[in-house]
Amino acid sequence: MSLDWMTAAVCAGVDPELWFPNTGDSTPVRICQGCPVRQQCEDYAAALEGDCGLPYRHGVWGGLAATERAEASALAASGKAGRDAQILRLAEHGVGPKEIAALVGVTDRTVHRVKKTVSPAPVADDPVTAQRREAFARRTVATEGGHRExxxxxxxxxxxxxxxxxKLSWLVEHGVPPEGKLLRTCDRDRCVAAAHLQDSGRAAVGCGTRNGYIAHLSAHTPACPDCLQANADYVQENRAARAA
Structure with a gap:
C-alpha cells in the first residue's frame, strides 16, 4: 500500500501527540475535517487495524476516534456476513457468478472468493422433516429417466x-407445502419425483418464468424445478447474446 498520500495530510506538520488526545478533546477531529486525504487515512487505519478489538486501537485516524473505528468495523463485518450469506443463497439457487455480482453489487472475484472460502453451517433436519425423508426413501424406488416410483x-x-x-415428495424436496394441486408432468403413472411435479397454484402466479424465479428468491423459498430451468435458460441466452 502506497503511503505517498501522507505528504498531503494536514497533520504532516503538527505534533503527533495531538492525535492521541485525552478523552473529550475534539481538536484533532476538527483538524481532520478539512484534510484532503482524510479518506485515504481512514482506509489506511482500517487496513492496519483489521478487525481487532478496541483495546488495540489507538489515536485518531481519518477524523475517527478508536471507539468510532471499532463500531464501524463491527458494522462492516455484520454487513459483510449478510452479503456473503446472500451470495451463497443465490449460488444455491443456481444463479451464475456474473449475475450474482450484478444483483449483490460486488465483483465476480468477490463472488468466487465467497463461494470458495465460506461454507454454510450444516442445518440438521427437524424430527418431522427427518421422518418425511425416511418415509419417502423407504416407499420410493429410483428408475431410469429421473423417475421415482x-x-x-x-x-x-x-x-x-x-x-x-x-405431497410428501414435494415437502421433502421444497420444505414448504404446495399452493395448489400437484400435477404430474411425466407419463409414468407411479412417478412421484419432485422434478416431475408442478404446483398448479404456483404456476398461476408465474412459476416457470424468470420472474417466478426472482419471486422465489424474494420470498426466500426454494425455487421450483420449472423456475430453476427458466433461470438457467435466461442465463444461457444472455451469455449467447454477449458472445455474439
Missing part, C-alpha cells in the same frame, strides 16, 4: 399427519 398404498401416516405420495 411410489411403492405400496397411500396415504402414509407420519406422526398424526397423513400424506399422499405427491
Amino acid at each position: 411410489w411403492q405400496g398404498a397411500e396415504p402414509v401416516t407420519i406422526g398424526a399427519t397423513r400424506y399422499h405420495a405427491r
